[in-house]
Amino acid sequence: MLKNFFMSFLGSMAAIWLSVMILFVLTIVFVAGLIGSSLKSVKIADHSILHIQLDGVISEHRTPQDIPDLILNGQSDATTFEDILRSLEYAATDGRIDGVYIDCTGSTLGYASRAELREALARFKKGTDKWILAYGDEFSQGDYYVASAADTVYLNPMGTLDIHGLSSSVPYFKDALDKLDVNIQVFKVGTYKSAVEPFLLNSMSEPARMQTQLFLDSIWAGISEGIGMSRKIPTADVCALADSLTMSRSAQWCLNHKLIDKIAYRRQAEDVLCALTETEDPKDLELVSPAEYMSDYATATLATADDTHIAVVFADGDITENGDKGIVASSLVPEILSLAKDDKIVGMVLRVNSGGGSAFASEQIWDAVRHFKAQNKPVYVSMGDYAASGGYYISCGADRIYAMPQTLTGSIGIFGIVPSIEGTLDKHLGIHFSSVSTSPDAIDISVIKDMTPRQKAEMQRAIQRGYETFVGRVAEGRHISKDSVNTIAQGRVWDGNTALRIGLVDRIGSLHNAIADLARQIGIAPTAYATYPAMEISPLQQLLSAGIAGKDAIPEALKAKAAWAAIPPAEADKALRMLGQIVNMSPIQARMESITLQ
Structure with missing residues (x-):
């Protein structure tokens, strides 16, 4: 009797296991086919x-x-x-x-x-x-x-x-954070390093307002002129329409x-x-x-790894030390070092579209670019919408830098943010901490406790040291003195036209211009380039890896969405999201304030 039970039980388990495996295989075939059909080459017809x-x-x-x-x-x-x-x-x-x-x-x-x-x-x-x-x-x-x-x-x-016309709006969270008794401990260098202002103030500071007005006016002048030229309308009339x-x-x-x-x-x-x-x-x-x-x-015409060519390397997003999104130093640095060793690659255009991020990661990428140049291979930089703070850090060592008039760049400065929720835990939740240590500063810097005076002093010293290193990198790359860099640094954001005038970039131009000029310098065809990082993961490999590493991605995303949706005020939602971001990011940042042109 017991034997029959176990035989029946094991048979049922085997059937379930087999069904699951068949379903898994069918899912792979279906989704891989779906992906394959979406990525297949398209036949281009006449007309x-x-x-x-x-x-x-x-x-x-x-x-x-x-x-x-x-x-x-x-x-x-x-x-x-x-x-x-x-x-x-x-x-x-x-x-x-x-x-x-x-x-x-x-x-x-x-x-x-x-x-x-x-x-x-x-x-x-x-x-x-x-x-x-x-x-x-x-x-x-x-x-x-x-x-x-x-x-x-x-x-x-x-x-x-x-x-x-153009405008730029910034949310400020000081009152909200005060109500929550969150202590934002800020360390910075630079009069215009306004990325930390939303946590300290309730409105824009005068230096931040001044720099924003200047670059908005400059960018709008180019946009209105472009529309006017295309539509054969006087620029003044376009500006008048903006008020209509x-x-x-x-x-x-x-x-x-x-x-x-x-x-x-x-x-x-x-x-x-x-x-x-x-x-x-x-x-x-x-x-x-x-x-x-x-x-x-691309199937028959573009440069391949077997041809002598320029490497166009895309660096887009926040700069981080590790991860899978944005500009990840642990991935990009080996990529650039590998390209430096490749005899088929005779130059590099680094396409930067970033407002910055980790100062440490920015330094590692800067060094990789320097190593590439040391192999007697020229490096040009093409700036996108943003190439500021850490984005400028990784660009400044290039032989030549291109920016569009509407590019926001500069923001040469360093800051650190260490939030403390000690007051929140104490006054709102009744949670208290007691510690025993061998020395006054043995306790790690943490969000659950305010920093000691000595820790704050050392953090500010580290920020100052980082700023001086950043200024030194720019001075070396742009072939100007540190004093000259300091006059245009201080965290100030510049538009592309002004950046050209003060020497932060070499030419107003697009990615197309950068590639064409570098190809001309090297003596190869302007179409002899390939883009990196290359897409090397097949759809099936992605699917299999997702089944192992990403099995919890969907439910976790849904849980997160549901949790945040439960927070009633939109302002609190954004504040808490930003607070969560700064808790997880590197303490020392070369990052421009969040600027959206509307």
Whole structure:
């Protein structure tokens, strides 16, 4: 009887185990097929249209995607900014591509990236009879800045077009933190190092307000001039329109003021595309995304690891020592050192889009760039929307630095933040700590206890030492004295045009300019480059690794979302999120304040 029970039990367990394994294998096959189908090469037909969708977040460079994120969002084939720039470059001479269709639905690209895109569109049109058509159900100011470079701009009859100038808003948390009895212990060097201000003040300091006003005015001057030139409207008129609340105006008003060329529904714009490509039905339009175009073009044309080429290395996001997001020193440093040893790589363009992060990690990347140069290989830097603080740290040793007029850079300074919730635990939760130690400062710096006076003094000394090292790196890289650097440092943020004037960058130019100029210096074709970090993980490998390392990713994400959703005020939510970030980040930071141009 007992024997039969065990036999039945073991048989059931074996059946369950076998079913689970079969289900697992089928899941692998299904998702791998899904991924494979989304990444497969696309055949480009004659009379194709390069379809650029300005929608949502557009990443700088393609990176491996988490499988849970892939399953939930299905974005493995999302177009990157790199795809857009490269596809425009190659499609200009590709007889299969008749023109470009810019579909504006609201993207988060920064203004420096948008300016680069406008330049790429201008190069696409130069010397060809190809056309660019832009359509929007509604135009945000940023999307319109790009769309205004098109030959023809279409707006939906019920659509809106927004031109309002620029602003930058910063939340301040001092009162909220005081109510929670959170003690933010701050250490910094630099009059303008305002990244710590949200924790210490309730409003913007005068130095921060002054620098923000200056770079906003400079960037807006370039944007308004660009729109004016594209639309053949005086710059002064564009600035006047910014004071006219254009988003409340009708499509006819926009047409009367020469902001658009046609009023049309989407279907009518698609009819125009049909006429331009000799296509009978809109559903038969050959719309090719930049990602699809590059998957076809790259199979036979682009540089490979076997060719002599320039390495274009993307460094995008927060600078950290370890992790899997942003600019991770533990990954990027070995990558650069490996490229330095590769005889096929004759130079590097470091593409930096970062407001900084860990000062320690920034120093390690700076050293790797120096080592690359020591192999008699030139290094150019192309700055994106931001290359400030740690972003400038990793850039300053380059042979040549390029920035767009709208780039925010500089912010040469160091700070440290150590939050203490001792008061919160004591006064609000009734939690108290007692300690025994062999010396007064034997207890580690921790969020649960205020720092001692001696610890604070030593932290400030470390911050000062870090600042002097940072200034020294800039002085060495830019070939100027430390005193000269100090006059333009102090944590101050500069726009690209001003950075050129004071010597922080060498040229106003795009990634395209940096690659072309470096190729010219070396004596190779401007198309002889490959991008890094390279995508080397296959979809199946990602899937298998996700099954081991990422098995808890989805439930943990849902738990976190639910927990934060329970916090009622939005301000408290943001404050606590930021507090959580500073608790987990390196104590000494070379980081610019959070600046969003709206």
